[in-house]
Amino acid sequence: MDGYNIIGAWPELRALKTGDLASARDRLIEKMAEYQAFTGYKVIVVFDAHYVQGIEKKYKNYKIEVIFTRENETADERIxxxxxxxxxxxxxxHVATSDYTEQWAIFGQGALRKSARELLREMESIEKNIGKNVQKSLExxxxxxxxxxxxxxxxxxKWRRGGQ
Incomplete structure (x- = not known):
């Protein structure tokens, strides 16, 4: 998934990005952890290096693989x-991006595309299902x-309250 593309497309994350890009990244990773746990799909989030100075980095957060590209490499190239x-x-x-050029490039590699909007709708549905499951469990x-x-x-x- 192209992390910054999704952040720019989802209203909640876009609003976070204007004040604190790191918070928007963290929130996306949290949501993708829920997505991965619910669907069972492995999720890899790729961020362009030009937003984060330094060398290429890879790490796991909530069992999600997070990649920051090399300095002169775009997320699209890494994907x-x-x-x-x-x-x-x-x-x-499946590659989640709303970048039209990237969508055609990944088709050539045999991958399927999922737009940022489609992923958002799927995530909203997953969150509703998680809420319903929690409520059922509590009830x-x-x-x-x-x-x-x-x-x-x-x-x-009555006894607990001191009455008879």
Whole structure:
């Protein structure tokens, strides 16, 4: 995924970027960790080096692989190289970017594209599903470790409060 392209396309991240680019990057990585955990897909986020001075860096954050390109290398170039190196008959690669030129370049490598808007809609759906799963879990969880009839629970509650 082209990290800065997604940041520029998603309203929440774009707003963060104007005040603090590092916060926008961190938030994108958090969201992609949720995406990876929910879908089971491996996620690699690539950021252009021109926003971060220094040499090429790779690290893992929330089990997400994060790459900052070399100084004279664009995210698009790195993504194309990754698409070539990762492509095999058992792996279907999806590249998230709204850069039209990049979309055509990755098609040539056998990868499928996902626009920033499509990824945002998918992420919103995932977040709703996570919320529903959490709510179901909370509702089905017993309030006590021992299941008690309501009448007995009321008696214990009165005792707890000091009543008889």
């Amino acid at each position: 194309e190289k990754l698409a070539i190196s990762l492509a095999n008959i058992k792996t279907q690669i 089905s969880k017993p309030k006590t470790k021992i299941q008690l009839p309501d009448e007995i629970a009321e008696i214990f509650e």
